[in-house]
Amino acid sequence: MDRFVYIFINIIVPVFLQIGIGYAIQKKFNLHIGTLTKSVFFVFLPAMLFTKIYHTEISKEIFFSIIVYSLTLFSILFFISWSITRFKKYEGRFSKAFINSVCFYNGGNFVLPIVQLLYNDPFATAIQVIVIMAQNITSNTIGVFNASSGNQSKLAALTSILKMPMGYAIIAALLLKTMHIQIWDPVWSTLTILGEGMVPLATFTLGAQLANTSISFKAPRVYLSNMIRLIASPIFAYMITLILGIHGVVAQVMIISAAAPTAVATALMAIEFNNEPEFASHAVFSATVFSSVTVTLVIYLVTNFI
Numbered sequence: 001m002d003r004f005v006y007i008f009i010n011i012i013v014p015v016f017l018q019i020g021i022g023y024a025i026q027k028k029f030n031l032h033i034g035t036l037t038k039s040v041f042f043v044f045l046p047a048m049l050f051t052k053i054y055h056t057e058i059s060k061e062i063f064f065s066i067i068v069y070s071l072t073l074f075s076i077l078f079f080i081s082w083s084i085t086r087f088k089k090y091e092g093r094f095s096k097a098f099i100n101s102v103c104f105y106n107g108g109n110f111v112l113p114i115v116q117l118l119y120n121d122p123f124a125t126a127i128q129v130i131v132i133m134a135q136n137i138t139s140n141t142i143g144v145f146n147a148s149s150g151n152q153s154k155l156a157a158l159t160s161i162l163k164m165p166m167g168y169a170i171i172a173a174l175l176l177k178t179m180h181i182q183i184w185d186p187v188w189s190t191l192t193i194l195g196e197g198m199v200p201l202a203t204f205t206l207g208a209q210l211a212n213t214s215i216s217f218k219a220p221r222v223y224l225s226n227m228i229r230l231i232a233s234p235i236f237a238y239m240i241t242l243i244l245g246i247h248g249v250v251a252q253v254m255i256i257s258a259a260a261p262t263a264v265a266t267a268l269m270a271i272e273f274n275n276e277p278e279f280a281s282h283a284v285f286s287a288t289v290f291s292s293v294t295v296t297l298v299i300y301l302v303t304n305f306i
Helices: 002-029 033-055 060-087 092-103 107-119 122-149 154-163 166-178 185-196 198-211 220-244 248-258 264-272 277-305
Strands: none
Touching: 002 107, 002 198, 002 277, 033 122, 033 166, 033 185, 033 198, 060 092, 060 122, 060 220, 060 248, 092 220, 092 264, 092 277, 107 122, 107 198, 107 248, 107 277, 122 166, 122 248, 185 198, 198 264, 198 277, 220 248, 220 277, 248 277, 264 277
16 A cells, blocks of 8 residues: 555656646636647657657567557557447447547657656656557557548648658657667757656646636546546557566556556547547546546556556
């Protein structure tokens, strides 16, 4: 019990305090959420992805294991959420928002600071960065397509994907790293500073967005999404690590990441493309609140038994 309380106070509470600051500032000053969102999407997140991927040193075996794991988990969650939308006969726009709320989680602005606080180890951080990279590949293709195709043609949705800079940042970092091209120091320093600002800004933005969310306790669809996201996802993650023979810190970080709440990007994309923004915001808000307990429990279990 002491370990559980320690994790909650020292790992989870600092993250929620950042969210709370964003929430309070938004209530007080009514910031422009669209500006914050675009700042995260088009500047800070691409900079973080580029610097972390370019700078991360990790074996090819672990790298490809993480990619296979991430894509497997995504495929399972996608199939389950898609099946639920068909079984419950959710209409097209809502079904896309529901799938996004299950499949995409806060690997960057929620899990990354948790991993840094929990392990204080560059290796553990590198593992999470690769998970983020794999997640961003899917979220910035399938996720953007789902969100934008709710109100656009498929061609326009594909165009929206091409406009998002995260994929280009990932490709550029991988190419430059593979070709051993040195980044000019002033450029590297700039990207590093911007990348370091991503986590607090994105967490702050999450709090600001939550402040604009109307809270409802009669939203069974939201809670169904939360159950899959917070409970089923880490269970599937644990099973995948067993099948792939992944263990130790690598497995721990993967499972903790899989237990993260619905990504703030889900709500941001829903707002950007006007595709069920109220449901998406509710899903993010409730999952974030419930995760204070569920993620603490997952951290306790994986650090004690894996």
